[in-house]
Amino acid sequence: AQSVTQPDIHITVSEGASLELRCNYSYGATPYLFWYVQSPGQGLQLLLKYFSGDTLVQGIKGFEAEFKRSQSSFNLRKPSVHWSDAAEYFCAVGPHNQGGKLIFGQGTELSVKP
Amino acid sequence: DAEITQSPRHKITETGRQVTLACHQTWNHNNMFWYRQDLGHGLRLIHYSYGVQDTNKGEVSDGYSVSRSNTEDLPLTLESAASSQTSVYFCASSENPSGSRREQYFGPGTRLTVT
Secondary structure (H helix, E strand, O other), X not given: OOEEEOOOOEEXXXXXXXXXXXXXXXXXXXXXXXXXXXXXXXXXXXXXXXXXXXXXEEOHHHOEEEEEHHHOEEEEEEOOOOHHHOEEEEEEEEOOOOOOOOEEOOOEEEEEEO | OOOEEEEOOEEEEOOOOOEEEEEEEOOOOOEEEEEEEEOOOEEEEEEEEEEOOEXXXXXXXXXXXXXXXXXXXXXXXXXXXXXXXXXXXXXXXXXXXXXXXXXXXXXXXXXXXXX
């Protein structure tokens, strides 16, 4: 069955430091890939998406993600974290054979130290 | 601006009562989804719809139902609320089930407590 794994439940980084959040998926073909961010008490906001083409995709708020087919990964990165980036981050995949459904990882909570 | 709204934002109900959570989108999207979010489980799909009169069960559909009588609304009904259904519920919509418009847009959520 398709699945999405975010190995890190909670990550703490210092403000200004770089960030990488990991996401691995299990699927036979390259699915559609997404990263969402959720601030406390709010809904999910799309950060970026990958469908095809260039494997490095740029998103909002200075985030980027790199698709690596050989590793079945879609890791999210940001070169310099701001205190306002503290939130929960979800990776999601959209298998080609499941219509519009998305499968979400369990999320990674990011804390930012001043 | 187009948006997706949910009401109520907070709800407390008693075990055994019927509860309906509203979801309304002005994106004119065909696809709508209901998820529940619980600690340690991420988002789990309850029901979804690909258009008017179309409804489908997700992975955690027991005890829930939906109906789609128009494009804009997908209400979620808990037939007989149980304490296990205490959760935060999110509605989402998307334009196109395939291709580059597959991303889902989320509402602000409804926090439901069943006592």
